[in-house]
Amino acid sequence: xxxxxxxxxxxxxxxARQFLDLWQRQVSLLAGEGGLADAFALMxxxxxxRHEGGDSTDARGPAPAAAxxxxxxxDRDQLARRLAACEARIDRLxxxxxxxxxxxxxxxxxxxx
Numbered sequence: 001x002x003x004x005x006x007x008x009x010x011x012x013x014x015x016a017r018q019f020l021d022l023w024q025r026q027v028s029l030l031a032g033e034g035g036l037a038d039a040f041a042l043m044x045x046x047x048x049x050r051h052e053g054g055d056s057t058d059a060r061g062p063a064p065a066a067a068x069x070x071x072x073x074x075d076r077d078q079l080a081r082r083l084a085a086c087e088a089r090i091d092r093l094x095x096x097x098x099x100x101x102x103x104x105x106x107x108x109x110x111x112x113x
Contacts, residue, residue: 027040
């Protein structure tokens with residue numbers, strides 16, 4: 001083990017300065033993104049409890065998502081087939097892994113003999 005010199009340890013003040021510089025660059029990049037900057041400002045205001053509402057944001061929130069294609073019903077037969085295929089694949093992989101472990105142990109025992 002080597003002795004640690006004071007110069008090997010990171011300076012907390014320097015790390016903090018680098019972190020703040022990086023954060024400031026990220027915020028500057030976000031500020032150039034138009035709507036993203038507005039959303040970020042709103043988020044900061046909400047987190048700080050400063051948002052009063054009544055501005056251009058819609059209090060109802062975004063429109064609901066469109067309906068899923070098809071009837072939206074669950075095809076239980078297809079789900080059962082896919083689940084069975086997954087289980088068969090997992091079983092096959094587990095058997096292959098077990099065989100590979102047995103082979104590795106046998107190889108190790110032969111080398112030690």
